[in-house]
Amino acid sequence: xxxxxxxxxxxxxxxxxxxxxxxxxxxxxxxxxxxxxxxxxxxxxxxxxxxxxxxxxxxxxxxxxxxxxxxxxxxxxxxxxxxxxxxxxxxxxxxxxxxxxxxxxxxxxxxxxxxxxxxxxxxxxxxxxxxxxxxxxxxxxxxxxxxxxxxxxxxxxxxxxxxxxxxxxxxxxxxxxxxxxxxxxxxxxxxxxxxxxxxxxxxxxxxxxxxxxxxxxxxxxxxxxxxxxxxxxxxxxxxxxxxxxxxxxxxxxxxxxxxxxxxxxxxxxxxxxxxxxxxxxxxxxxxxxxxxxxxxxxxxxxxxxxxxxxxxxxxxxxxxxxxxxxxxxxxxxxxxxxxxxxxxxxxxxxxxxxxxxxxxxxxxxxxxxxxxxxxxxxxxxxxxxxxxxxxxxxxxxxxxxxxxxxxxxxxxxxxxxxxxxxxxxxxxxxxxxxxxxxxxxxxxxxxxxxxxxxxxxxxxxxxxxxxxxxxxxxxxxxxxx
Numbered sequence: 001x002x003x004x005x006x007x008x009x010x011x012x013x014x015x016x017x018x019x020x021x022x023x024x025x026x027x028x029x030x031x032x033x034x035x036x037x038x039x040x041x042x043x044x045x046x047x048x049x050x051x052x053x054x055x056x057x058x059x060x061x062x063x064x065x066x067x068x069x070x071x072x073x074x075x076x077x078x079x080x081x082x083x084x085x086x087x088x089x090x091x092x093x094x095x096x097x098x099x100x101x102x103x104x105x106x107x108x109x110x111x112x113x114x115x116x117x118x119x120x121x122x123x124x125x126x127x128x129x130x131x132x133x134x135x136x137x138x139x140x141x142x143x144x145x146x147x148x149x150x151x152x153x154x155x156x157x158x159x160x161x162x163x164x165x166x167x168x169x170x171x172x173x174x175x176x177x178x179x180x181x182x183x184x185x186x187x188x189x190x191x192x193x194x195x196x197x198x199x200x201x202x203x204x205x206x207x208x209x210x211x212x213x214x215x216x217x218x219x220x221x222x223x224x225x226x227x228x229x230x231x232x233x234x235x236x237x238x239x240x241x242x243x244x245x246x247x248x249x250x251x252x253x254x255x256x257x258x259x260x261x262x263x264x265x266x267x268x269x270x271x272x273x274x275x276x277x278x279x280x281x282x283x284x285x286x287x288x289x290x291x292x293x294x295x296x297x298x299x300x301x302x303x304x305x306x307x308x309x310x311x312x313x314x315x316x317x318x319x320x321x322x323x324x325x326x327x328x329x330x331x332x333x334x335x336x337x338x339x340x341x342x343x344x345x346x347x348x349x350x351x352x353x354x355x356x357x358x359x360x361x362x363x364x365x366x367x368x369x370x371x372x373x374x375x376x377x378x379x380x381x382x383x384x385x386x387x388x389x390x391x392x393x394x395x396x397x398x399x400x401x402x403x404x405x406x407x408x409x410x411x412x413x414x415x416x417x418x419x420x421x422x423x424x425x426x427x428x429x430x431x432x433x434x435x436x437x438x439x440x441x442x443x444x445x446x447x448x449x450x451x452x453x454x455x456x457x458x459x460x461x462x463x464x465x466x467x468x469x470x471x472x473x474x475x476x477x478x479x480x481x
Contacts, residue, residue, distance in 0.1 A: 014239060014464070017146055017148055017235065018232045022229060022230050022231055023230075025230050026144065026153070029207050029208070029230070030144075030145075030156050031156075032199075032203035032204060032207055033141055033157070033207070034157050034160035035100075035160070035200035035203060036157070036160075037137055037157040037161045038163060038164040038167075038196050039103050039129070039133060039193065039196050039200065040130045040164060041161035041163060041164020041168070042167055042193050042196065043107075043126045043129075043130055044072065044165065044289070045164065045165030045292055045293075045317070046168040046171070046172065046189050046190060046193065047072075047293055048172060048293055048296055049169065049172025049175075049176055049310055050172065050186035050190065051068070051186075053180065053185050053186040054068070056183075057183050058115060062427055062428070066424045066428070067120060068116070068120060069293055069294075069423050070420045070421075070423040071124050072126050073289075073416060073419045073423045073424075074416070074417070074424075075125075075131065076130045076134065077414075077415075077417045079130060079416075080132065080134055080135045080409050080413050081131075081135075081410060081412075081413040083095060083131060083132030083133070083135045083136050084135040084407070084408050084412070085409055086132075086405075087139065087405045088213075088404070088405035091209050091210065091213055092136055093204060094209075096133070096140065097204045098132075099129045099132045099136065100197050100200040100204065101197075101201060102125060102128060102129040102132070103129040103196075103197035103200070104197040105125055106122050106123070106124075106125030106126035106127075106128075106129055107122070109121055109122030110123060110126065111194075131413075134392075134415075135408050135412050138392050138393070138395065139210075140210055141153050143210040143213065143465070144210060144230060146239075147465070148332065149332055151331030151332045151461060152329075154393045154396050155324075155328050155331045158389040159328060159389070161388075162317070162384060162388070163324075164196075165292055165320065166317035166318060166320065168317075169314050169317040171189055171192055172189055172310060173310045173311055173313070176307075176310050177310070177311075208225075208229060210226075211224075211226040211227045212243055212465070215243045215244060216247060216402070223240055223243070224236060242464065245466070246469055247401070263403045263406060263407060263410075268472050268474075269400070269472070271478060272398050272407070273410060273411065275398065275456050275458070276399065276407060276408065276411030277410065278452050279453070280395060280415030280418075281414050281418045282449035284416075284418035284419045285422070286344075286347050286351075286445070287351070287422065287426075287438070288379075288383050289419055289422060290422055290423075290426045290438070291316055291380060294427065295376070296313050297309075297427070297430065298376065299312050299313060299373060301430060301435055302358075302369045302435060303368045303369035304373075315373065316376055316377055316380040319380050319381040320381075320383075320388075323380070323385035324385075324388070327384065327389035328389065330385070330386075331389060331393060331461075332461070334461075335459050335461050336390055336394050336457075336460050336461050337457050337458070339387075340387065340390055340391075340394070341454060343383065343385070343386025344446055344453060345450060346382035347383050347387065347446055348442075348447055348450065350375060350378050350379035350382055351439045351446055352439075352440070354375045354379065355435070355437075355439040355443065357371050357372055359436050372435065394460060395411055395412065397468065398460060400469040400472060400473070401465070401466075401469065458477050458478060
């Protein structure tokens with residue numbers, strides 16, 4: 001059978017990538033944008049060590065501790081939804097600049113808060129910024145990156161997130177050990193976050209807009225100029241033609257509420273949305289953020305004293321960064337679907353082993369805390385190597401350009417709602433059923449997630465965003481899976 005020549009919208013029609021200053025420029029852009037991920041990580045991780053001294057100073061109890069922790073997370077759900085929609089209107093770059101300001105304001109409100117209510121207000125502002133960054137940064141990177149290395153470029157944001165969480169854990173341990181006797185030590189823990197917020201604001205002022213967003217708005221020359229800054233000239237021109245061919249095929253992009261109607265009215269777009277929501281929620285229900293938010297409490301429950309738990313809590317943060325770096329190497333080598341299946345298999349196994357170990361080793365056994373710490377570290381390592389980076393990269397790839405901000409916003413909204421429910425409920429869950437019941441429950445959810453991934457997730461690696469969009473529009477992508 002004769003093979004048809006590649007169409008203008010296919011990956012084969014694009015000249016190969018080449019080296020040069022444009023590759024360094026793309027690297028710089030990804031570093032600056034990833035300050036948004038760093039802020040995301042620090043703001044979600046700092047509560048891990050700041051909560052106890054904050055509670056002591058402000059007189060918080062179990063419920064109000066849960067509210068302080070989860071207020072950021074629930075606000076992040078709405079930040080993700082709004083951030084995606086607003087970025088469709090004003091651009092990815094402009095949205096990131098606005099989010100940098102919001103990060104700074106939220107940080108100052110928390111650090112200077114006179115009481116519980118003001119802390120919650122500050123955490124809500126930070127949550128809106130975190131949610132917006134969780135939506136906009138992956139999309140911005142995916143729309144700038146060439147398809148051959150899109151996984152490793154987009155995945156840098158998740159490495160920045162866990163690096164921010166590790167930085168928060170280290171800051172918590174250092175300040176808790178040296179200044180723990182001061183009433184306001186938790187304020188210093190939060191105030192440090194102002195530095196990356198300023199760096200994001202200043203850096204994004206010098207970064208370009210997404211070329212795909214510019215092309216969708218008919219700003220061809222600006223889009224070409226951006227592409228030429230991060231590609232060789234021949235590749236830039238061919239890639240713009242590739243983007244424009246897909247835009248012509250998709251006709252005029254809808255605006256405002258019409259985007260939502262277009263997303264819900266189309267059979268295949270609804271299915272993509274289901275996959276995006278399912279992957280995001282499944283990733284959260286592994287319980288990873290129970291460790292990132294309440295890791296110190298889990299380690300104290302396992303048998304460590306408070307000081308040792310603060311220090312031991314750094315270990316999951318370190319393995320998260322190491323796993324993220326390994327994941328970047330895998331993203332452009334291993335299929336996304338395969339990566340997700342391996343990840344859920346390993347995390348579910350770790351959950352079961354944690355539950356078994358907590359039953360087999362009774363409280364007071366001297367090896368119990370160290371065995372549970374090792375298993376928690378293994379869980380975080382598996383999670384970070386196979387699930388976290390892959391999830392965020394996958395969500396940034398699957399939605400067509402005309403509804404990309406809205407689509408990923410809805411998926412990440414559901415992701416953050418699951419995150420918030422877990423953040424609010426986990427202290428009570430831990431108190432009610434202990435480590436054993438909590439992690440056996442996570443194992444059961446992991447088994448359901450494996451079924452969902454195997455049945456519904458389609459592959460995206462090695463495909464341009466435009467060719468994926470064409471196959472979604474025709475339904476061919478689902479038939480191929």
